[in-house]
Structures are given as structure tokens and as C-alpha cells.
Amino acid sequence: MRQYEPDGLSPAQKAAIRRSFTSGRAALTRRSLLRASAGGALAVGGLGALSACGIPAAGKTEGGVSADDHSADEKRIAFSNWTEYMDVDDSGRHRPSLDAFTKRTGIKVAYTEDINDNNEFFGKIQPQLAAGQETGRDLMVLTDWLAARLIRLGWVQKLDPAHLPHAYANLSSQFRNPDWDPGRAYSYPWTGISVVIAYNKKAMDGVEVKSVSDLLDNPKLKGRVGFLTEMRDTVGMVLLDMGKDPARFTDDDYDAAIARLQKGVDRGQIRRFTGNDYTSDLTKGDFAACLAWAGDVVQLKADSPDVDFLIPDSGYMTSSDNLVIPNKARHKTNAERLIDYYYEPGPAAQLAAYINYVCPVDGVRAELAKIDPDAADNPLILPDKAMQAKSHPFRSLSAKEETAYEAKFAKLTGA
Known part of the structure; x- marks a missing residue:
């Protein structure tokens, strides 16, 4: 399982700290923690592991399970989010977009940044959801693969389109129909996460890179190339380079992509597989080029004139973090109003200006x-x-596929 190890601050992390130093917190870049456990215990065990814990692996309840909606008489929302994923003012004490929502609607938001890892957070809410109890939360932001799992388990509620006019009208086309939630019946994206090729112009020393093939095959880059420890992002980018669709690939396609990467490892072309710590390698020039998450690149470019990026002609991978309403939430209508609020151009722009990831x-x-x-x-x-x-998504995986694919990728990366 990929874990974040703060063995020194990257330029992206320093930029985040500068942005929020008055709040008294050392901020981490979003991708350092975002999908920290996609290859971990829950992913490897798949839905079978859930059954072993006494949690039903199937039997989705259509539309989730609602509670009595107290939105009208209880003007509040309990909102769980990731760290550094909401705009903060210069004092570090106020969240302008949330404050504006409360001023407009009278709905107070109990906002908590208590999500540091997908599996860890799942462990917090799993007992209540499995038992059909409320979690104490009305709204949560989950990475796509975990949001998909909760939808399959019937643990999140179907959204009411009548409460989401801006969301329905303004959702970007590239996020409208994920295979795990067609038509966005249960979720709306909070932000998008794109994978690009980043490079250090000085370290490239005149070498031109246009594709993943260049990263894997150009001998002038031997030992100076990085790939990501996130399986879906790395394998997805290789599949695209091979002319395969990450939304429709086969087992043989996956194995061929792993074989291509293995050759890069065996020849010493790939220096290493990294989490967010590629930012340090890239700015120092230890990596001439690597796969990178776009939100980090925005911050890196602001700090380092040598860093730039490119989009391969074959395309790039996109995933998302998503707003969902858990079963038995007491304030479903209020939560839907907040979702819709962040799909108005003004609040959406305010959020995007702060977090620097893809605005959906x-x-x-x-x-x-x-x-x-x-x-x-x-x-x-x-x-x-x-x-x-x-932009291309990585298709949803069955429990069997997820176990097999993560095991092969872990062997490749030495995880």
C-alpha cells in the first residue's frame, strides 16, 4: 500500500504551506494523500473482504436508505472533506465560500477535514453504514473508486434532481457519465484529477518527449524517468500509449501494459515509482520527466521556471473526488442545496482558485x-x-480483477 512519508518538503508542499500558514497547519499537497489506499487492504481484499467482515458484498438497495429529513427544521449540514480542499481566507479562520452559503440560506455547515485516507475513512463509517445507522454526516467527498463501492453496496442515497438545477446544467461533459454512476444519480464531482507528463527543461538537456513511449524507450532518459505508484494512473497512461481504451481494456491488455513497464524496470529506464514525492525529484532534476498529477504541476510551475508539462497525443487519465450523501443522513435536502451551490459559477470559481485542481x-x-x-x-x-x-477514465473493476491487477502492479513496483 502506498503511504505518504514526509521526508522533506517539496516545492508544491511549500506552496501549500505559504497559502495557509496563518491557519497554523502544515498543509500537504492534495495528491500526497488523495488515493493513498487504492492498492491497500480494502482494494486487495475487494468485496470478498467486506463479506468476511460481516458486511454484505451485494444486494444494493436502490436509492440508498433515507431517514426522516430534518432539513426544514434543522438548518445545518455535517460535511466531511479532505485536508486543504476548501478555500480559506488570509487569516486562516474563515472559509469564504461556505460562509457565503450560510449567509444566503441560513444553513450552518459543520465542516470537518477528517478524511486523510480512503480506507481509513471507510473504517470510520463502515460499522454504522453496515448496521443501517446514521454516520453523523450529511455529505462526504470520496475518491471515485470508493464512491463506486459505496454505491454498489447501497450505502449512499440517490440524489433529487429537483434540488440540483445548477449541478445538472453546469456539470462538465467529461464527468457526466462514469460507468460506476451513469448520469450522476448518486454523486457529483468535487474536483477532477488529471495525469500528465511533467518534465524539467534543464534536466531534459534538449531531449524531446511527446509520449509515454518516449519515457519508456528513449535511451537518453535512462534512469531519469518516474512513474506513479497509483495503479490506475500509471497503467492507464500506458494503455493509452498502446492504443487501448482504459475504459474497455481486457486482461490481456492489462498484462501487456505491465510487461511494457517491467521492461522499463529491467533496463533501468525507470528510476522509480513514486507517490507525491516525485515533486522533489522533478524540481531537483533527478527526474528529467515523469507522470504527474496536474494539481501538483500547477503549484510546481509557479515555484520553478524549469518545470513544464505536456498532454500526449494518445490522451491522459482523469479521475475525480465526489460528493455523496450517506444513508440515514438527517439533512439530505440541505446537503443537496450545498452540492448545487458549488455548481454555480461564482462559488465554483472561488474553490478552483484555491485548490488548483480540475474544475468540473x-x-x-x-x-x-x-x-x-x-x-x-x-x-x-x-x-x-x-x-x-x-480525457479518459479507468473502468470500474470487479473484486476479482482488482485483487489480481493490484497484485501484479505491486510485484512490478516492489510494493
Whole structure:
């Protein structure tokens, strides 16, 4: 399982700290923790592991399980999110977009950044959800694979479209129909996460990189290339380079992608597989080029003139973090109002300007330009239609596939 080890601060982490130093917290870059356990105990055990713990692996309840909705008489929401995933003012004491929501609606938001790891958080909410009890939360932000699992288990509620007019109208086309939640019946994305090729112009020393093949095959880059420890992102980018669709690949396609990577390991082409710590390798020039998460690249480019990125012609991988309402939430309607609020251009722009990941909301450019013109012109935050067309998701995996694929990838990376 990939774990984050803070053995020194990357430029991206320093940028995050500068952004929030007045709050008294040492902020981490979002991708350092975002999908920390996709290859961990829950993923390897799959749904079979859930059954072994006495949790039903099947038998989804259509629409989830609602409780009496107290939204009208209890003007509040309990909202669980990841660290550094909400805008904060210069004092570090206020969250402007949430404060504006409360001022407009009278609904107070008990906002908690208590998600540090997908599996760890699942462990917090699993007993209540499995027992059909409320979690004490009305809204949660979960990475796509875990959101998909809760939907399959019937542990999140179906959303009411009547309460989501802005969300329905403004959701970007590239996020509208994931195979794990077609039409977004149970979830809406909080932000998108894109995988690109990042490079250090000085370390490249005139070598040109345009594709994943260049990373794997160019002898001038031997020992100076990095790939990610996130299986879906690394294998997905290799599948695209092979002309395969990560949303429709076969077992043989997966094995071929692993074999390509294994050759890169055996020849010493790949220096190492990394989590978020690639940021240090890249800025120092130990990596000439590597796979990278776009939100980090935005911050790195701001700190280092040598860092840049490219989108391969074959395309790039995109995943998402997603807003879901757990079963038995007491304030479902209030939670839906908050989801819809963040799909209005103004609040969406305010959020995007702070967190620097892909904004899933169409029509925010003008509002974002008022706050941060550079962010409004950054395709890593607001992808244009051409870039959106190159975006590809990794398909949902069965429990059997997930166990087998993660085991093969762990063997490759030495995890």
C-alpha cells in the first residue's frame, strides 16, 4: 500500500504551506494523500473482504436508505472533506465560500477535514453504514473508486434532481457519465484529477518527449524517468500509449501494459515509482520527466521556471473526488442545496482558485478570471474542449480483477 512519508518538503508542499500558514497547519499537497489506499487492504481484499467482515458484498438497495429529513427544521449540514480542499481566507479562520452559503440560506455547515485516507475513512463509517445507522454526516467527498463501492453496496442515497438545477446544467461533459454512476444519480464531482507528463527543461538537456513511449524507450532518459505508484494512473497512461481504451481494456491488455513497464524496470529506464514525492525529484532534476498529477504541476510551475508539462497525443487519465450523501443522513435536502451551490459559477470559481485542481463546472471562466487570471487560462484547471476530448477514465473493476491487477502492479513496483 502506498503511504505518504514526509521526508522533506517539496516545492508544491511549500506552496501549500505559504497559502495557509496563518491557519497554523502544515498543509500537504492534495495528491500526497488523495488515493493513498487504492492498492491497500480494502482494494486487495475487494468485496470478498467486506463479506468476511460481516458486511454484505451485494444486494444494493436502490436509492440508498433515507431517514426522516430534518432539513426544514434543522438548518445545518455535517460535511466531511479532505485536508486543504476548501478555500480559506488570509487569516486562516474563515472559509469564504461556505460562509457565503450560510449567509444566503441560513444553513450552518459543520465542516470537518477528517478524511486523510480512503480506507481509513471507510473504517470510520463502515460499522454504522453496515448496521443501517446514521454516520453523523450529511455529505462526504470520496475518491471515485470508493464512491463506486459505496454505491454498489447501497450505502449512499440517490440524489433529487429537483434540488440540483445548477449541478445538472453546469456539470462538465467529461464527468457526466462514469460507468460506476451513469448520469450522476448518486454523486457529483468535487474536483477532477488529471495525469500528465511533467518534465524539467534543464534536466531534459534538449531531449524531446511527446509520449509515454518516449519515457519508456528513449535511451537518453535512462534512469531519469518516474512513474506513479497509483495503479490506475500509471497503467492507464500506458494503455493509452498502446492504443487501448482504459475504459474497455481486457486482461490481456492489462498484462501487456505491465510487461511494457517491467521492461522499463529491467533496463533501468525507470528510476522509480513514486507517490507525491516525485515533486522533489522533478524540481531537483533527478527526474528529467515523469507522470504527474496536474494539481501538483500547477503549484510546481509557479515555484520553478524549469518545470513544464505536456498532454500526449494518445490522451491522459482523469479521475475525480465526489460528493455523496450517506444513508440515514438527517439533512439530505440541505446537503443537496450545498452540492448545487458549488455548481454555480461564482462559488465554483472561488474553490478552483484555491485548490488548483480540475474544475468540473462549466461556465466559470469569467468568474475565475476576476479572482486569478492565470488560473482561468490554465488548461490544468479549466480544460478546453480539445483537452477534455483527450480525457479518459479507468473502468470500474470487479473484486476479482482488482485483487489480481493490484497484485501484479505491486510485484512490478516492489510494493
